[in-house]
Amino acid sequence: MALYSDKVMDHFLNPRNVGIIEDADGVGEVGNAKCGDIMKMYLKIEDDIIKDVKFETFGCASAIASSSMATEMIKGQPLEQAAQLTNKAVAEALDGLPGYKMHCSVLAQEAIHEAIKNYEEKGENKNE
Numbered sequence: 001m002a003l004y005s006d007k008v009m010d011h012f013l014n015p016r017n018v019g020i021i022e023d024a025d026g027v028g029e030v031g032n033a034k035c036g037d038i039m040k041m042y043l044k045i046e047d048d049i050i051k052d053v054k055f056e057t058f059g060c061a062s063a064i065a066s067s068s069m070a071t072e073m074i075k076g077q078p079l080e081q082a083a084q085l086t087n088k089a090v091a092e093a094l095d096g097l098p099g100y101k102m103h104c105s106v107l108a109q110e111a112i113h114e115a116i117k118n119y120e121e122k123g124e125n126k127n128e
């Protein structure tokens, strides 16, 4: 069996939503200390809906495919729902990742959580 599914290869070779959002409402950056890979997620939010999402990933094929798939999964979703996205769901949507590559999908989950947290913290500061 091939190491990576067709979907992983597709999202790795043609990643969706790559880039930055200059006026993002929430930005999350996470890294994995072991492999040194870094992922940054940008969210544009309106009425608690994710209107746009972009990412930059300096990492392995699985990390790039995971971020690409994760952005597709949360685009257009209410924040509450996006916050519940798990790395397992991302890996499943990619038709699986090799076991030792599951941590790469965790980066995507964490980057989204951090970006949402960043957005929420900004909102709290506004009301002070």
Ligand code: FES
Residues within 6 Å of the ligand: 032, 035, 036, 037, 059, 060, 061, 062, 063, 101, 103, 104, 107
């Ligand atoms: Fe580091 Fe994949 S090996 S995120």
